[in-house]
Amino acid sequence: MSDLEKYNGQVIEHRPANFEMLPESDSHSTSNLIKGVLRRWYIVLLIFFVMCATGIPAIWLSIEPLYSVTGAIRVAPILENIWTGEADSGGISYQSFMYTQAEMITSSQVVQRVATDLADKNLAYFENEPTGLVTKLKQTLKNTKAKPEPASILKQAISNGVISAAPGRRTELIKVTMKSTNSEEAKRIVDAFIDAYMAVEVDSSSKEEGQKLTALVNKQKDLAVKLKNKRKEINALAQEFGSKSSTTLDKRQQIKLERVGMLLSEFTKWEASRIHLEAQVEVLKDRLESPDANEKEQPIERDELAAEVEQATDHNDPTRRSYINTDPTLNTFIANLAQLEQEFIVARLRLAPTNPELEERADVIKALKERIEQRKTEVGEMYDDFMAKNIAEAEKEKLLNAKNELANIQHELELTRALEQRFKDMLAEEDTETIVEGIRQLDIEELQDELSLIKETYERIGRRIEELEMERKRPARIIVAYNADVASVRDKRIKYTMALMFGAMACGMLLAFLRDKADLRLRTPDDVVKRIGIRIIGTTTSSDTIKAALLPGQIAGDYQTIRANLRLLNGDKMPKKLVVTSPGMQEGKTTFAINLATSMARAGKKVLLIDGDLRKPDIAHLLNLPKGSRGLQDILFGRKFDQVVCSMPSTGLDVLAADSRNRGDAYELLALPLTAQYINTISEKYDHVIIDSPPVLAFPDALMWAKIADAVILVSFAGQTTAPDLREASEKLAQINVNVLGTVLSNVEAGHSYYRYGHNYYAQNARSRKNAKRATAKLLLPMQSQEGNTNDSDS
Numbered sequence: 001m002s003d004l005e006k007y008n009g010q011v012i013e014h015r016p017a018n019f020e021m022l023p024e025s026d027s028h029s030t031s032n033l034i035k036g037v038l039r040r041w042y043i044v045l046l047i048f049f050v051m052c053a054t055g056i057p058a059i060w061l062s063i064e065p066l067y068s069v070t071g072a073i074r075v076a077p078i079l080e081n082i083w084t085g086e087a088d089s090g091g092i093s094y095q096s097f098m099y100t101q102a103e104m105i106t107s108s109q110v111v112q113r114v115a116t117d118l119a120d121k122n123l124a125y126f127e128n129e130p131t132g133l134v135t136k137l138k139q140t141l142k143n144t145k146a147k148p149e150p151a152s153i154l155k156q157a158i159s160n161g162v163i164s165a166a167p168g169r170r171t172e173l174i175k176v177t178m179k180s181t182n183s184e185e186a187k188r189i190v191d192a193f194i195d196a197y198m199a200v201e202v203d204s205s206s207k208e209e210g211q212k213l214t215a216l217v218n219k220q221k222d223l224a225v226k227l228k229n230k231r232k233e234i235n236a237l238a239q240e241f242g243s244k245s246s247t248t249l250d251k252r253q254q255i256k257l258e259r260v261g262m263l264l265s266e267f268t269k270w271e272a273s274r275i276h277l278e279a280q281v282e283v284l285k286d287r288l289e290s291p292d293a294n295e296k297e298q299p300i301e302r303d304e305l306a307a308e309v310e311q312a313t314d315h316n317d318p319t320r321r322s323y324i325n326t327d328p329t330l331n332t333f334i335a336n337l338a339q340l341e342q343e344f345i346v347a348r349l350r351l352a353p354t355n356p357e358l359e360e361r362a363d364v365i366k367a368l369k370e371r372i373e374q375r376k377t378e379v380g381e382m383y384d385d386f387m388a389k390n391i392a393e394a395e396k397e398k399l400l401n402a403k404n405e406l407a408n409i410q411h412e413l414e415l416t417r418a419l420e421q422r423f424k425d426m427l428a429e430e431d432t433e434t435i436v437e438g439i440r441q442l443d444i445e446e447l448q449d450e451l452s453l454i455k456e457t458y459e460r461i462g463r464r465i466e467e468l469e470m471e472r473k474r475p476a477r478i479i480v481a482y483n484a485d486v487a488s489v490r491d492k493r494i495k496y497t498m499a500l501m502f503g504a505m506a507c508g509m510l511l512a513f514l515r516d517k518a519d520l521r522l523r524t525p526d527d528v529v530k531r532i533g534i535r536i537i538g539t540t541t542s543s544d545t546i547k548a549a550l551l552p553g554q555i556a557g558d559y560q561t562i563r564a565n566l567r568l569l570n571g572d573k574m575p576k577k578l579v580v581t582s583p584g585m586q587e588g589k590t591t592f593a594i595n596l597a598t599s600m601a602r603a604g605k606k607v608l609l610i611d612g613d614l615r616k617p618d619i620a621h622l623l624n625l626p627k628g629s630r631g632l633q634d635i636l637f638g639r640k641f642d643q644v645v646c647s648m649p650s651t652g653l654d655v656l657a658a659d660s661r662n663r664g665d666a667y668e669l670l671a672l673p674l675t676a677q678y679i680n681t682i683s684e685k686y687d688h689v690i691i692d693s694p695p696v697l698a699f700p701d702a703l704m705w706a707k708i709a710d711a712v713i714l715v716s717f718a719g720q721t722t723a724p725d726l727r728e729a730s731e732k733l734a735q736i737n738v739n740v741l742g743t744v745l746s747n748v749e750a751g752h753s754y755y756r757y758g759h760n761y762y763a764q765n766a767r768s769r770k771n772a773k774r775a776t777a778k779l780l781l782p783m784q785s786q787e788g789n790t791n792d793s794d795s
Helices: 026-039 042-061 092-107 107-117 133-142 151-160 183-241 251-288 292-311 317-323 329-348 356-471 493-516 525-531 551-569 589-602 630-638 666-671 672-684 701-708 723-735 758-780
Strands: 068-075 164-165 172-181 478-490 536-539 577-581 606-609 647-648 654-657 686-693 711-716 741-750
Touching: 026 042, 026 493, 042 493, 068 092, 068 183, 092 164, 092 172, 092 183, 107 151, 133 292, 133 666, 151 164, 164 183, 164 536, 164 577, 172 183, 183 478, 251 356, 317 329, 317 356, 329 356, 525 536, 525 723, 525 741, 536 551, 551 589, 551 741, 577 589, 577 701, 589 606, 589 686, 589 711, 606 672, 630 654, 630 672, 666 672, 666 701, 666 741, 672 686, 672 701, 701 723, 723 741, 741 758
Parallel strands: 536 741, 577 686, 577 711, 606 654, 606 686, 711 741
Antiparallel strands: 068 172, 068 478, 164 172, 647 654
16 A cells, blocks of 8 residues: 555546547547457467468469560551652551551461461470469369360460550551460560561552552543543533533623522512511500400410519529618617627526526527517518519500500501512512523533543542552562560569468458457457446556556556546545445456545545455455454444454554355345444444445345445456446346446556546656746745645555
């Protein structure tokens, strides 16, 4: 107990704890995952080493490097025409030509020629011999003896993408690529594809050029005959028109055509104007003169008027909102509401939540809000009535304007009809004169167009024939750019090794996490709140997670926190008779009971500590009391209290010890009606009575003690007490309707203690006290010294 004595006289202020269960956030879940993995680090390390030791050798023995061998053919984008000196692209887009030639390289004709050229080279690729360890094992298991043809092997390789031909991006090259673990054989196969394609391309190009030339010559002969016939037809029409040398209209005819077009345009314009004016007249007459029409129009007008009114009275109209917001009465109500809400906020901070004055203020605010909404509705209705009147007056003025407009339109309609008839007569005269001459001229022009097209085609074919004859003399468009060579080496073994290492680490972390999730032991206050929902009274710090010099201060602070929370949880009053128990054995309940009683005694209270565990009493041994001390049994058997109680002058604590001689009938002794009477009589002499009882899940003695006492504390041990045990113990106590204040989690790591920064507070304060002493003294007001309360201590 010497450590507690060092902190006698200290005063630490405590605040009540928040015991509500909060939902677990994503960041907290991640933190729990990391902590769980770190607690099982040895599982992660073991899985990592086992998987790496077996997987890495397998990867390096079963996988070989893959070589990418590439050869290229150059295709010139544009060749210069020898005859004209102009660029020639061959009649199709360069990109399409490149893709066509790439398809040709892997065509069946080229593949068959490559297979024939390489058939006698004794290549292992055509022998279908496996190269990898896994491939060899599969071949052995399948026991395949049939040898496929070389052409079939090459086609299968093209289908699988092992052999490919594709145009290079932004280059003039078509690259032939083969992927293989044997680079030398891959080079020979790629070169064979390039040679075979070049041979096929030369033969096909020569044959294609000869066919083109023959077809063009035949077409040129047919066009010559058509030219002769068209010229004869044009000369015959020109003679009928009146001139052998001229086949076009004279100037007078052209002027007539222009005049007809002008008259037609004017006639169309005035006709459209007449139709528009007639429609307007009919609409205005029906609206102004016909009673039946007015009755039919009135619903429509009323609907339009209603639509305008509805648009003007739209609640989202900014003008309407501005009109409502400028109402002085409404502004006065809003100002009063703001003042009442401020006063209500101040009252909530000043008064208790159950104070009737708060409810009255809330009702006044609610009534004022309803009055504000009512006033807004009234002002809005006033605005709507005003807008409806304005719209109705506008409609009347609109009707008067329509009558004036009708008279003007009727006068304009008469003038338009007269002009329309005049232009119609003139157009008919001019149109008749030009129809005959126009038909003849169109026939001549059509024949001339056909003659021009035939002549142009004839000349173009002649030029193309000359170009083809000259193209045979220019350099080849397709040549070999470079022979096959290794372009890249892809070794997946390093990547697979890294993936295996990451996978092994992930598997180890997953297994460690699952193992940690299967562990039901409680380790932190958060575990208790989230898994069980029982309130945390406080914690005691483990000596293994804090420096030895700081441990006494931290333990003293722990018990001060527990005492403060006990008072707050019991209605701002410390329980008089307090039972300390635990779900199971070896969970620190006896140590906690001794330290709590000592802490209360150091605080100036008269405290009695009773060893209520008649089956395994430990208090006498821990406090070095005289052997044979069995004060509790003596009281129950009729001895006087003053003769059996043990006093400890060093702490001011009285102890009523026990021994295990009545272990068999412990429950019967506690079940006696006199037991509760004796304890109640004894408790009248003390401020507090602390009773150390057996575990709840071990014996029913704890339940008997709980019924005698005023309140119960459940002690749990971090890293040992499981969630099901603590939950079951709490439920058993709840079934007998006793006052369970909560649980105290002992042996907690310093980082998870109730006030986890307390152990370092005074050390930092001492370092900064010298520098801040003078400055602080100037800021303090004169005050009288006050006698502080004594503080907790612990051993």
